[in-house]
Amino acid sequence: MERNKSAEDLIKSILQRLDMAEIVEEDLYDNIDHAELVAILVRLLCTQMELPLDFQHQVVMAAYLHDIGKLRLSKNLYGRDKNALQIEETKYMRMHAKVGADMLEECGFTPEICNAVHHHHENYDGSGYPGNLSAEKIPLEARILRVCDVFAALISDRPYRKAFDVDTAMELMIEDNKSFDMKIFLDFMKVFHSEGLEQVTRFADEMNEKKRLEAAKSS
């Protein structure tokens, strides 16, 4: 699979700069692939929303970097044999949003990008983290990321479940839409019904296939 060099280079250069080059490769490439999938969705959604180009670039950059905090946190875990679901659900991994924003601030990224990363798990109804922000109090960049991140996660294989197909993923999001800014979600639905979706499914299919091959090799 063709990895997007700019996501990979960007993430690696930050890790280098923060003295974090010693990351488990699997964690690193999972992070890069997920970042790229979210960035593909963000590009399509921002275009649909007709946002100014420089704003779009900021959100794409934030998409590349939104989960970088997980790499700092996973470094502190004792190994990969822990139940991944358990790890994901701990308060500990919830820190990744703030940790990521701090890492980016340390590297001199703009406040907009740092804030987008800091708040990418806030829900529109105020039930998210880390700030329990709601509605317009959540930065627009973060509200865009939220929709794309959830869809990307649903159509990706997880250690504890297989990827959902795109139609099921969309149904699940419609059923549980309180997390999303409805205006943004409606635009996302237009993207879902556009030709752009093909690029998304192609990337996700390749990514999931690659993960399955790697898992089969190591078992």
Ligand SMILES: [Fe+2]
């Ligand atoms: Fe995240």
Ligand SMILES: [Fe+2]
């Ligand atoms: Fe994510």
